[in-house]
Amino acid sequence: MIKIGITGSLASGKSTVAKILASKKYPLFDADKAVKKIYRTNIFKTKILKKFKLKSKNNIKNNIKKIISKNEKLLKDLEKIIHPIVRKQIRNFIKNNKKKKFVIFEIPLLIESKLMKDYDKIILVNSRRDLRLKRYLKRGNNKKIFNLLNKRQLSPVKKIKFCDYVINNNGSLKLLKKNIKNIMIKI
Numbered sequence: 001m002i003k004i005g006i007t008g009s010l011a012s013g014k015s016t017v018a019k020i021l022a023s024k025k026y027p028l029f030d031a032d033k034a035v036k037k038i039y040r041t042n043i044f045k046t047k048i049l050k051k052f053k054l055k056s057k058n059n060i061k062n063n064i065k066k067i068i069s070k071n072e073k074l075l076k077d078l079e080k081i082i083h084p085i086v087r088k089q090i091r092n093f094i095k096n097n098k099k100k101k102f103v104i105f106e107i108p109l110l111i112e113s114k115l116m117k118d119y120d121k122i123i124l125v126n127s128r129r130d131l132r133l134k135r136y137l138k139r140g141n142n143k144k145i146f147n148l149l150n151k152r153q154l155s156p157v158k159k160i161k162f163c164d165y166v167i168n169n170n171g172s173l174k175l176l177k178k179n180i181k182n183i184m185i186k187i
Contacts, residue, residue: 001094001097001098001099001101001119002099002100002101002102002103002120002187003094003103003105003118003119003120003121004021004102004103004104004105004119004120004121004122004123004187005070005105005107005115005116005118005119005121005122005123006018006021006104006106006108006110006122006123006125006127007106007107007109007110007122007123007124007125007159007163008124008126008127008156008159008165008169009126009127009129009132009150009153010108010132010136010149010150010152010153011127011131011132011133011135011136011139011146011155011171012126012127013125013127013135013167013169013176014108014125014178015032015106015108016032016163016169016173017123017125017167017169017176018030018104018106018175019105019181020177020180021104021180021184022104022125025102026099026100026101026102026118027061027093027104028101028104028105028106029090029093029103029104029105029106029107030106030127031086031090031105031106031107031108031109031118032106032108034085034086034089035082037087038082038086039064045080046083046132048078048081049053049080050158051078051089063079064146066174068145068148069144069145069148072148075081075148075152076174083109083113083142090105090107090118093169102187105119107109108153109153110122111156111158111159111162111163112152112153113153116162121164121165121187122162122163122164122165123157123163123164123165123166123167123183124159124160124163124166124167125167125169126156126167126168126169127168127169127170128170129150131169131170132146132150133146148161157176165183165186167179167180167183185187
């Protein structure tokens with residue numbers, strides 16, 4: 001099994017690269033989707049209600065965004081709850097797909113979490129900040145949260161030294177697909 005980790009800054013195009021790379025042939029673990037599922041569990045909601053002193057389990061994600069935009073330290077507290085759960089899910093995903101040739105992992109904080117040794121190849125998806133912000137806002141998010149989350153991530157310049165390949169995602173989808181194909185040929 002070759003484990004391919006895909007990482008990059010917020011709204012750089014990681015999901016698009018991961019989906020194209022997996023292309024329904026290879027299993028794909030999406031850390032962001034895993035987190036969204038965790039947000040919906042009652043155990044998580046109960047922990048968060050206590051930790052962040054929330055009154056209602058409804059719309060936890062938006063409540064969390066409001067809280068962390070006011071107090072950045074709480075983002076680290078949130079990560080201490082979520083990251084161990086996601087890592088356990090990754091281990092189970094690997095176990096369930098151990099006979100596959102390639103397994104793809106989309107993990108935004110792969111390098112920040114020092115998980116590089118767990119992957120055979122790491123692909124950094126890089127994109128200009130202005131494009132990333134535009135993509136993020138287009139999804140209905142706000143600039144303040146973008147800046148907060150973006151600040152939590154290492155700069156692409158620092159990430160590059162830990163990566164085997166870099167895909168610059170500033171152009172067309174056609175160019176992106178061509179770059180992905182060239183990397184897969186090398187792997």
